[in-house]
Every structure is written in C-alpha cells, then in structure tokens.
Amino acid sequence: MVAYTPGQVVEETGFSLDTLRYYERIGLLEPIGRNASGQRRFTEGDVSWLGMVRCLRDTGMPIAEMVRFAELVRAGDQTIPERVEVLEAHDRRVEEQLADLRDKQEALQRKIHYYKDVMSIPDGVYDAQGQQAL
Amino acid sequence: MVAYTPGQVVEETGFSLDTLRYYERIGLLEPIGRNASGQRRFTEGDVSWLGMVRCLRDTGMPIAEMVRFAELVRAGDQTIPERVEVLEAHDRRVEEQLADLRDKQEALQRKIHYYKDVMSIPDGVYDAQGQQAL
DNA sequence: TCTTGCGCTGGAGTGCACTCCAGCTTGCAG
DNA sequence: CTGCAAGCTGGAGTGCACTCCAGCGCAAGA
Numbered sequence: 470m471v472a473y474t475p476g477q478v479v480e481e482t483g484f485s486l487d488t489l490r491y492y493e494r495i496g497l498l499e500p501i502g503r504n505a506s507g508q509r510r511f512t513e514g515d516v517s518w519l520g521m522v523r524c525l526r527d528t529g530m531p532i533a534e535m536v537r538f539a540e541l542v543r544a545g546d547q548t549i550p551e552r553v554e555v556l557e558a559h560d561r562r563v564e565e566q567l568a569d570l571r572d573k574q575e576a577l578q579r580k581i582h583y584y585k586d587v588m589s590i591p592d593g594v595y596d597a598q599g600q601q602a603l
Numbered sequence: 604m605v606a607y608t609p610g611q612v613v614e615e616t617g618f619s620l621d622t623l624r625y626y627e628r629i630g631l632l633e634p635i636g637r638n639a640s641g642q643r644r645f646t647e648g649d650v651s652w653l654g655m656v657r658c659l660r661d662t663g664m665p666i667a668e669m670v671r672f673a674e675l676v677r678a679g680d681q682t683i684p685e686r687v688e689v690l691e692a693h694d695r696r697v698e699e700q701l702a703d704l705r706d707k708q709e710a711l712q713r714k715i716h717y718y719k720d721v722m723s724i725p726d727g728v729y730d731a732q733g734q735q736a737l
Numbered sequence: 738t739c740t741t742g743c744g745c746t747g748g749a750g751t752g753c754a755c756t757c758c759a760g761c762t763t764g765c766a767g
Numbered sequence: 768c769t770g771c772a773a774g775c776t777g778g779a780g781t782g783c784a785c786t787c788c789a790g791c792g793c794a795a796g797a
Contacts, residue, residue, distance in 0.1 A: 475744065486744085487786055506793060508744055521714070528707045532784065546721075553718045556711060563708045567701065573662045574697045577690060580655070584687045587680075609774065620774080621756055640763055642774055666754065 472502075472510035482519045489519075497522060497536050499543060518542075528563045606636070606644035616653045623653075631656060631670050633677060652676075662697045 475486055484492070489509075492498045498518070501509045518539075525535050538555055541548040609620055618626070623643075626632045632652070635643045652673075659669050672689055675682040 485786080488784085490745090491785060506744090507746095508793085524707050524710050524714075528704060528711065549718055549722055553715060553722070556715050556718070560708065560711055560715065563704065563711065567704055567708070570662060570697065570701055570704070573658050574694065574701070576658050577662065577694055577697065580658075581687060581690050581694065584683055584690070588683055588687070619756080622754085624775090625755065640775090642763075 471513060472504075473512075473516055475509050475511070478511045478516060478519065481516055482523060484519065484523070492522070495532070495536060497532065497539050499539075525559070528559065529566060530559055534559075605647060607646075607650055609643050609645070612645045612650060612653070615650055616657060618653065618657070626656070629666070629670060631666065631673050633673075659693070662693065663700065664693055668693075 473481070475489065478484070478489060479486055482489075489498070493501055498515065501511055501515060504510050522535060525538070526532075530538075534555075538552065541552050541555070607615070609623065612618070612623060613620055616623075623632070627635055632649065635645055635649060638644050656669060659672070660666075664672075668689070672686065675686050675689070
C-alpha cells in the first residue's frame with residue numbers, strides 16, 4: 470500500500486500544500502489519512518481524484534460545483550447517472566468556451582494584422598483616419 | 604456626431620453600468636465626455652474600444668495589462684510596434700489556453716464514456732474494481 | 738547531537754474584478 | 768406639473784480561490 474507525503478503530492482499534482490489543505494477543509498478532498506504523528510499520507514486514490522479536480526478546475530468548474538460532485542462520488546455507485554449529467558453539462562460549457570475563445574482569437578488576430586498593415590505604410594502617410602473597430 | 608447614453612452602452616457592450624464607471628475610474632476608458640448636466644455621453648470610439656476590451660477580457664487578459672495597453676493607445680501611433688508585441692504575446696497565451704482546454708475536454712469526455720460503460724453493466728456485476736484515474 | 742526542513746493548526750490576509758449603496762440630481766412621458 | 772426611471776458621486780462591500788502566518792512538533796542526515 471503506497472502512500473504519498475504532502476510534498477510528493479505537491480510535486481505530482483501541481484497544487485500547493487496550502488491548496489491541498491484548503492481542499493480538504495472544504496470537503497473537496499475527503500479527510501486525508503494520517504501517520505502516527507499526524508502528518509498527511511495521501512493514497513493513490515487521493516492523487517487520482519486530484520487529477521480529476523485539476524481537469525475540472527482548469528476547465529472552469531467552480532469549486533462549489535466540484536464539492537457537490539465530490540459528494541456524489543462519495544455517495545456511491547447509485548449516483549453515477551447524476552455524475553454523468555453533471556459532467557455532460559460541464560462538457561457543453563467547455564464546448565462553448567472553446568467556440569468563444571476561437572472567435573475572440575480570430576478577432577485578436579485581425580487586429581494584429583490591421584496594426585501590421587498600418588506599420589507597413591511609409592512614415593507620415595498614415596493619418597489615423599479609417600480606424601477599425603476591433 | 605452620435606453619442607451614446609450609459610444605458611445604450613450597457614445594451615451594446617454587455618458591460619454593466621457599474622463596470623463602465625469602474626473602467627473609467629481605473630483608466631481603462633479615457634475620461635468619458637459629459638452633457639451639460641454631467642451625465643456621460645459615450646462616442647462611437649468609446650464603444651468600439653469597449654469591443655476591444657471585451658475581446659481581451661474574454662480571452663483572459665488581466666485588467667492591469669489592458670490598462671497598460673490603453674495607455675499605449677493613448678500615447679499615439681509611435682507605440683504601434685509595442686502594441687503589436689503585446690497583442691502577439693497575448694495571442695500566444697490564447698493559443699496555449701485553447702490547446703490546454705482541448706486536452707482537458709478530451710480527458711473529461713473519456714471520463715464520461717467510462718461512466719457510461721459502467722452504467723451499461725448489469726446491476727450488481729460491477730464491483731468497483733479497476734477504477735480509472737481520470 | 739544538532740539543525741534543517743517538512744509538516745501541523747486555526748485564523749487572518751490577499752488580489753482580482755467587480756458590485757452595491759445612500760443620497761442626490763435630471764430627463765422625459767403622460 | 769408630476770412621478771419615476773436613469774444617472775451621478777465616493778466609498779464600502781462582495782465572492783472567489785486561494786495564500787500567508789505564528790508558533791509549534793517531529794525526524795533524519797552530517
């Protein structure tokens with residue numbers, strides 16, 4: 470039975486020690502096991518759950534919703550259909566984020582091109598007329 | 604010379620009135636013109652700059668960086684090369700965001716599939732062995 | 738043995754980006 | 768003329784997600 474020290478979990482997950490303790494406090498992590506002197510020892514399962522947390526967090530799921538999801542996971546297999554609903558709803562939001570980000574990036578790139586065009590006009594000829602909106 | 608009332612700008616840009624005032628306070632908007640009795644009247648230029656702000660904000664540029672960019676814009680055409688650098692650096696960050704978001708979405712969808720597989724196993728056969736990490 | 742570093746707790750503090758409020762003035766529809 | 772929606776100011780408050788701190792305990796390598 471392998472166990473991870475807090476330092477190892479920081480290393481593996483990229484979460485800070487304070488963040489791990491915070492996640493435990495708010496119930497995003499179930500109470501972490503301790504060794505004889507009270508130091509945390511994370512299991513493989515804790516670490517892999519943190520992988521899930523990272524995925525959800527980095528795709529913009531609010532902490533409160535992750536906590537609710539964590540509760541479903543702890544409640545056992547009969548919550549799997551509900552978990553699927555939560556994840557599918559989240560997936561749709563991610564899809565929207567992606568579409569929006571792509572659109573905004575296009576606008577950004579148009580702006581960059583516009584600036585580059587302006588720069589290519591010989592000095593003094595460009596007179597600030599015909600400004601573009603985006 | 605068309606002018607926009609605060610309400611019209613809220614309508615057009617989707618920023619709240621408080622947000623517009625906040626943006627003016629911190630210098631993300633230059634001081635907005637006023638009518639005889641002190642109410643704001645936004646110009647076409649103000650509104651199109653707000654379009655730019657929305658694009659940068661929605662792609663994750665921090666307010667402080669937008670303010671610096673606004674200062675470059677106000678400083679005149681000789682800052683165009685520097686503006687291009689700022690926007691290109693931002694564009695690269697957006698590219699990274701997109702790549703990361705796509706990866707995370709894939710992981711999320713794998714998880715959803717995993718759950719759906721689990722659900723398709725007849726009742727009682729699935730015994731929580733072979734849990735997957737993500 | 739010593740000292741360096743990892744870890745512990747509860748609670749306070751931070752940074753960002755707004756958002757709200759009281760108390761007031763203006764604009765305009767009926 | 769009246770009433771009410773829209774707008775004004777300065778300043779305080781909010782929500783989120785951490786992040787930091789003081790003061791302490793344990794442990795292991797030089």
